[in-house]
Amino acid sequence: MLTYLARRISQLIVILLGSSFLVFNLEAIAGDPLEELKTSSDPRKAQMIIDLTRKLDLNTPPPIRYFKWLGGIFTGHWGVTRDGQSVVAEISQAIPTTVRLVLAATIIAILVGIAIGVVTALRQYSRFDYAVTFISFLFFSLPIFWVAVLLKQFFSIGFNDWLADPQVTTPWLIFFGLLAGVFWAGVIGGDLKRVLTIGSVAGVSTVAILWALSVTKWFGSPTLGIFFVLGMGAGLALLTTVASTGLGNKPSRNTAIAMVVLGGVLYYPLQALFAFLKTNYNGWIVVGLAFGAIGVGALTGFFFAKEDRKPVMRTGAIVAFLVGLLILLDRVMQEWSPYVNSDFVSNRPIPTLGQSNDELVAQLDSHPNFWMGTLDSLLHIILPTIALTLISFAGYVRYTRGNLLEVLNQDYIRTARAKGLSERTVIMRHAFRNSLIPLTTLMAWDFAGILGGAIITESVFSWVGMGTLFRRAIVAFDLNLLMGVFLITSTLAVLANLASDLLYSALDPRIRVGNGN
Amino acid sequence: MFGKKKNKDVEIVNEANENAIQNKEIDGLSQGQIVLRRFTRHRGAMIALFTLIFLILFVYSASGIYLGSDKQPFTIQGWWHYKITDHPMLVFGKDCPGGSTGCPSLNLNPFSGKFGFGDHPFGQDDIGRDYFALAMRGAEQSIMIMFIIGGIGGLLGTVIGAIAGYFRGRLDGFLMRLTDLIITIPSLIIGAVIGYKVGNLGVVVLGLYLGIFSWTGLARLVRGEFLSLREREFVDAARVAGASNRRIIFKHILPNAVGIIIVSVTLSMSGAILLETALSYLGFGVVPPDVSLGSLISNYQESFATRPWLFWWPGFFIIAIALSVNFIGDGLRDAFDPRQRRRISKKDRENAKVASKA
Numbered sequence: 001m002l003t004y005l006a007r008r009i010s011q012l013i014v015i016l017l018g019s020s021f022l023v024f025n026l027e028a029i030a031g032d033p034l035e036e037l038k039t040s041s042d043p044r045k046a047q048m049i050i051d052l053t054r055k056l057d058l059n060t061p062p063p064i065r066y067f068k069w070l071g072g073i074f075t076g077h078w079g080v081t082r083d084g085q086s087v088v089a090e091i092s093q094a095i096p097t098t099v100r101l102v103l104a105a106t107i108i109a110i111l112v113g114i115a116i117g118v119v120t121a122l123r124q125y126s127r128f129d130y131a132v133t134f135i136s137f138l139f140f141s142l143p144i145f146w147v148a149v150l151l152k153q154f155f156s157i158g159f160n161d162w163l164a165d166p167q168v169t170t171p172w173l174i175f176f177g178l179l180a181g182v183f184w185a186g187v188i189g190g191d192l193k194r195v196l197t198i199g200s201v202a203g204v205s206t207v208a209i210l211w212a213l214s215v216t217k218w219f220g221s222p223t224l225g226i227f228f229v230l231g232m233g234a235g236l237a238l239l240t241t242v243a244s245t246g247l248g249n250k251p252s253r254n255t256a257i258a259m260v261v262l263g264g265v266l267y268y269p270l271q272a273l274f275a276f277l278k279t280n281y282n283g284w285i286v287v288g289l290a291f292g293a294i295g296v297g298a299l300t301g302f303f304f305a306k307e308d309r310k311p312v313m314r315t316g317a318i319v320a321f322l323v324g325l326l327i328l329l330d331r332v333m334q335e336w337s338p339y340v341n342s343d344f345v346s347n348r349p350i351p352t353l354g355q356s357n358d359e360l361v362a363q364l365d366s367h368p369n370f371w372m373g374t375l376d377s378l379l380h381i382i383l384p385t386i387a388l389t390l391i392s393f394a395g396y397v398r399y400t401r402g403n404l405l406e407v408l409n410q411d412y413i414r415t416a417r418a419k420g421l422s423e424r425t426v427i428m429r430h431a432f433r434n435s436l437i438p439l440t441t442l443m444a445w446d447f448a449g450i451l452g453g454a455i456i457t458e459s460v461f462s463w464v465g466m467g468t469l470f471r472r473a474i475v476a477f478d479l480n481l482l483m484g485v486f487l488i489t490s491t492l493a494v495l496a497n498l499a500s501d502l503l504y505s506a507l508d509p510r511i512r513v514g515n516g517n
Numbered sequence: 518m519f520g521k522k523k524n525k526d527v528e529i530v531n532e533a534n535e536n537a538i539q540n541k542e543i544d545g546l547s548q549g550q551i552v553l554r555r556f557t558r559h560r561g562a563m564i565a566l567f568t569l570i571f572l573i574l575f576v577y578s579a580s581g582i583y584l585g586s587d588k589q590p591f592t593i594q595g596w597w598h599y600k601i602t603d604h605p606m607l608v609f610g611k612d613c614p615g616g617s618t619g620c621p622s623l624n625l626n627p628f629s630g631k632f633g634f635g636d637h638p639f640g641q642d643d644i645g646r647d648y649f650a651l652a653m654r655g656a657e658q659s660i661m662i663m664f665i666i667g668g669i670g671g672l673l674g675t676v677i678g679a680i681a682g683y684f685r686g687r688l689d690g691f692l693m694r695l696t697d698l699i700i701t702i703p704s705l706i707i708g709a710v711i712g713y714k715v716g717n718l719g720v721v722v723l724g725l726y727l728g729i730f731s732w733t734g735l736a737r738l739v740r741g742e743f744l745s746l747r748e749r750e751f752v753d754a755a756r757v758a759g760a761s762n763r764r765i766i767f768k769h770i771l772p773n774a775v776g777i778i779i780v781s782v783t784l785s786m787s788g789a790i791l792l793e794t795a796l797s798y799l800g801f802g803v804v805p806p807d808v809s810l811g812s813l814i815s816n817y818q819e820s821f822a823t824r825p826w827l828f829w830w831p832g833f834f835i836i837a838i839a840l841s842v843n844f845i846g847d848g849l850r851d852a853f854d855p856r857q858r859r860r861i862s863k864k865d866r867e868n869a870k871v872a873s874k875a
Contacts, residue, residue: 011694011697014694015694015697015698015701016701018694018698019698019699019701019702022698022702023702023706023710026710026711027710030710030711030713030714031713031714134561137840137843137844137847138836138840140787140839140840140843141787141791141835141836141839141840141843142836143791143794143795143798143811143814143832143835143836144795145795145798145811145814145815145818146814146828146832146835146836149814149818149821149828153821153822157822455709455799456795456798456799459799470706470709471709471799474709474710474713474801475713475800486702486706489703489706490701490702493700493701493703494697494701
């Protein structure tokens, strides 16, 4: 194992050296950083050219300059940009932005994609399956910059206009009702009678909820409150229990209920803590709360179950985490009205550009309000996240569907069914888990693409991240900056690849690393 | 979602019947015929294939073909009466409802007196150029670059993968490290560096350069296929019979690997069109005065609120082309996959029953 790792890592280093050499020379040959200056009519032109030549060391031929640059990398000096900024400083500012931009989208795409992929595999050749296949091909074929413009127009501008008088009109009510009915009927499936029942129940309840929210003018000031938290929590607990252990498992069911009740009990005490956090933000407290919730959930599961504790603890931990998340979301949404009515937002909450509201940021310096800052970030990240999710979740749907279908045709699935296991156990424990193994490769590649792949999204939504730096570097022939960005993205790519290989062998005992190839 | 299946035993019996029906169907057909038959039965793929052919004919016949150099041009006139270099009068005022300029004249309502294409079916851009001609030109560029990248990437990937997988050893090690090296560079980064340099040389050169870097995924696939195929008995038999390496590669192994190659190339082509439009959108691909679907969207995304047609049409062509190619790829994958089983419809079952009774 260790020799395998050592061999792989040494290979990675050679690959990185090779590709950075390639890109360095490619870009050095591709353009002249002095071009812009040479054509300018500035009287100090000659002096500026000399200065820039010295600063960027342009008199050294590119291959030799590459080795000079490489020496700098190992000593922590990554060179300066054209404007004299330190490359390290620029990149370390850009990375968190890009990670924030892409991480949420990737996680949502993975979760939603896998969930829908599983359902389409179970309903193979149904109308739902065909519809999802068509939709995922459509999303595959969408250019992200095109989607982004549409989102800006309809979701941001249109939604903000609608918020001025937030009434769900009858055509929209009918549309959403039909959509929900068709979707849930397709997901749950069954014979005609069942499909019609499920479809109409889902449709009517969606219409009823939307109508109630519309009449009570909830959309004008969307707060959640303890009842919403409890209701949503109960729904999530139900879903988690069904997927994790099945409703028949009494300890698991009780743990889930206990977690929701606990969430209700702790709701008001937590508000006091949140009020403290508002002005004295400390990230560790939030992280601690998350782990605390998971720990409490697992512990409750441990005591509720007398035997076979693991799945019950898992259910408890997931439900506790989700309820905690709901309570946090509720706290953030409490800032909605002051935020939306403030001068710098003036009732148009969904922004089309940027990563934060500059005026708000300036104000938060003097009046710290962690929750409003969070709400602002969340609202700014909505559009890019939707765009990125739409594009990448189709891949997960297709991949999960294919893998799961392949696994479901295996003999051991037939064995599992033959020995009388419930359909839920067969699918979740025997089929689904094994179908996830090949997915690690896809996830690794997706992760590798994170920093490089956001170029277009950042450009459309005016975020200043790695993609923006990269684009600037290309246009200005800024070699040091380009190489800095490239080094980060390519290192991540090869590391993610290595991690996926190791993970694969850890998950699948049939695959061994270290012996031969 | 996890409802118990009630009639498991019935299902197993059905499965046996299905196998019989399926085997009956492919009795006495060659591999190629089976693939062709499976493909033509894939409804989505067939619709997509006809859509793509129609689009290609439509686009190329509309804008005409320009080859050769400036001194000796070889041109075939298209049927559309404007070129992208023409600057007709910008339509505005009473001809355009809502006070916009350069509005589209396409009218699909057969009951209005103006049914048909009109003078500017997709409207006009800011300086009056006919947007239909621009969109056709952009679609033409995108289709061309798609085929160039697919062709070059497919050829290089197949050759490199085949050599690496067949000869193994040091050559394999070297070629695979080279593949790893190029895979680490994100395609958009390569594209941007190349596009910024050669974008002004025209779309063919851009496609050639991008193709040179887009063979890596296919090379890995082909290598894996060759590694397993070269150990099979029919390869041993050919070798014992005295066949040369070249003959074994081209006559014995390659035909068996052609399925994954075709599928992979097709799917990479839809990626290629998205890459090209993305590059042009960022300003790294096709540069003015020439146009691409990506650069059209980039130029007119701001006018979406007032003149949405400038935004919709280029996007429509990108999606139509990419979606068709994806569906064709899906149909090909189903057709080439020996494990793939067509869904047996009720009608097939009835037919089989009738046949077995007769």
